[in-house]
Amino acid sequence: MLGFTTRQPGEFNLNYSVARAPRRVARNRRRLLRALGGRWQFVTLKQRHTDTIQVLRKNSRRNGVGRARRERDGAVKLTGDALITDRPGLLLAVQVADCLPILLFDAEKRVVAAVHAGWRGTAKRIAEKAVGRMRAEFGSNPKKLRAVIGPGIHGCCYEVGRDVVEAFDGQFPYAPKLFRRIKPAPPDMHWQQRLFSPEPPQPGERRPRPGVTAAERAEKFYLDLVEANRRQLLAAGLRTANVAASPLCTACRTDLLFSHRAEQGQTGRMMGWIGIAVMQTNSKKPRKADPSTHPPSPGKGGLAQGDKLSLVTKPRLDKLGVKPGARVAVLGVEEKAFARELRKRTRDVTQGRAKKSSDLIFLAAESPAGLKRLRTLQRALKPNGALWVVWPKGRPALKESQIIAAGIAAGLIDNKVVSFSKTHSALRLVIPLARR
Numbered sequence: 038m039l040g041f042t043t044r045q046p047g048e049f050n051l052n053y054s055v056a057r058a059p060r061r062v063a064r065n066r067r068r069l070l071r072a073l074g075g076r077w078q079f080v081t082l083k084q085r086h087t088d089t090i091q092v093l094r095k096n097s098r099r100n101g102v103g104r105a106r107r108e109r110d111g112a113v114k115l116t117g118d119a120l121i122t123d124r125p126g127l128l129l130a131v132q133v134a135d136c137l138p139i140l141l142f143d144a145e146k147r148v149v150a151a152v153h154a155g156w157r158g159t160a161k162r163i164a165e166k167a168v169g170r171m172r173a174e175f176g177s178n179p180k181k182l183r184a185v186i187g188p189g190i191h192g193c194c195y196e197v198g199r200d201v202v203e204a205f206d207g208q209f210p211y212a213p214k215l216f217r218r219i220k221p222a223p224p225d226m227h228w229q230q231r232l233f234s235p236e237p238p239q240p241g242e243r244r245p246r247p248g249v250t251a252a253e254r255a256e257k258f259y260l261d262l263v264e265a266n267r268r269q270l271l272a273a274g275l276r277t278a279n280v281a282a283s284p285l286c287t288a289c290r291t292d293l294l295f296s297h298r299a300e301q302g303q304t305g306r307m308m309g310w311i312g313i314a315v316m317q318t319n320s321k322k323p324r325k326a327d328p329s330t331h332p333p334s335p336g337k338g339g340l341a342q343g344d345k346l347s348l349v350t351k352p353r354l355d356k357l358g359v360k361p362g363a364r365v366a367v368l369g370v371e372e373k374a375f376a377r378e379l380r381k382r383t384r385d386v387t388q389g390r391a392k393k394s395s396d397l398i399f400l401a402a403e404s405p406a407g408l409k410r411l412r413t414l415q416r417a418l419k420p421n422g423a424l425w426v427v428w429p430k431g432r433p434a435l436k437e438s439q440i441i442a443a444g445i446a447a448g449l450i451d452n453k454v455v456s457f458s459k460t461h462s463a464l465r466l467v468i469p470l471a472r473r
C-alpha cells in the first residue's frame with residue numbers, strides 16, 4: 038500500500054515538531070491508520086537532508102525497530118532520509134512540505150522504500166542510493182522496481198541560489214537541464230515581460246505583485262527537483278514507464294498542500310507512506326502458540342515477530358472487498374464466472390453503467406484510453422467506495438504504472454493490486470481521505 042496525504046481535511050498535519058497541537062497530530066495519524074485498515078506500525082524519520090538510509094530487515098534481530106526511539110503515538114523514529122523494508126506491517130513514512138516524497142516498491146521481492154528528497158538529499162543522490170541499497174540488500178532488479186514521486190515544489194516555483202546551481206553542476210552532467218534561468222531584463226523590458234509572461238498562472242498559483250526590485254533584476258534560477266530525481270531513478274536502472282510523478286506543485290497549490298516555501302515556514306507536514314500489508318491467513322491459529330516457533334508479540338505497537346506471509350488464497354470477492362448486499366457496477370468486465378460470483382453475494386449489480394452511491398465499480402481497461410472515464414466515474418462512488426481497474430496481464434498496451442498515473446491524474450490514489458484471474462490483474466483506486 039502506498040499513498041500521499043494532503044493538508045485536508047482541517048489542516049491535516051502529521052508532524053509533531055511543527056505542531057501547535059500535538060494531540061491533533063496523533064489523532065490525524067490514527068485517522069490515517071484507520072483508513073488503511075489492518076495493523077500497521079508507523080516508522081518515521083528525523084529527517085536531516087542527508088543520504089542516510091535505514092534498512093529494516095524482516096529476518097534480522099538488529100532491525101532497529103525494537104530499540105528505536107518512539108514518538109508519542111508509538112511510531113518508531115529513526116534518523117535519516119530514507120527507509121527500506123521487506124517486513125510486512127511496517128508503514129514507512131516521510132514527512133514533507135515542498136521536499137519530494139519518493140516511494141519505491143519491488144513487487145517481486147516484496148520490498149518497499151520511502152525517500153525524502155529536498156535539494157540537499159537530491160544532490161547527495163539519495164534516490165539513486167536507495168535503489169542501490171534495495172539491490173544490494175534484497176536483490177531487487179531495478180527494471181522491476183516502480184517509483185512514485187509525490188507532490189513537492191516544482192520548477193515553476195522553486196527558486197534557488199547560485200550555491201544550489203553550483204552543487205548540482207559539480208555532480209551531474211545533466212545539471213544544466215535541471216535549471217530554468219531567468220536572465221535579468223533591462224528595466225524598460227519589464228512591462229513587456231509581464232504582458233507576455235511565458236507561463237500562464239496555474240489555478241491557485243501565487244505570483245509576485247508587480248513592482249521591480251533589485252532582487253528581481255538579478256539572474257534567477259529555478260530547480261526542477263522532480264526531473265532531477267526522475268533522472269536518478271532512471272540512472273539507477275528503472276524503466277521510464279515505471280516512474281510516475283504527481284503533477285501537483287506544493288507552492289502553487291497551498292489550497293490543497295502544505296508548502297514550507299510559499300507559507301514562509303509556518304505550515305504543517307504531509308506524508309508519503311508505503312508498506313507491505315500483513316496478509317491474514319484463513320487457517321485457524323493453534324490454541325497454544327509454541328514459543329519456540331511463534332515468539333510472543335512483544336507488544337510494540339501491535340507488531341508481532343511472527344508476522345508471516347500467507348500463500349492461502351482468499352476467495353476472489355473477499356480479496357476485492359465485495360460485501361454482501363453491496364452496490365456494484367461492472368463496466369466491460371466480460372468474465373461470466375465473475376458475474377455469477379457477484380450475483381451470489383449481492384443483487385445490486387449493474388452492467389455497463391454505475392448507479393449513484395456505488396460501493397464498488399469494476400472497470401475493464403485494455404489501454405490508457407480506457408482510463409479516461411476515471412474522473413467522471415468516481416462521482417458515482419460512495420466516499421469510501423473503491424474503483425477497481427481490471428486489465429490484462431503481461432501485455433504492453435497497458436501497464437500498472439500507467440494506471441497508477443491515470444489514477445493520480447484523476448485525483449485518485451491506488452492502494453492495492455490483486456490477481457483478478459489467470460488473465461487479468463486488478464488495481465484498486467480510492468478517493469483520498471481529504472476529499473471524502
Ligand SMILES: [Zn+2]
Nearest residue numbers: 193194286289
Ligand atoms: Zn509551482
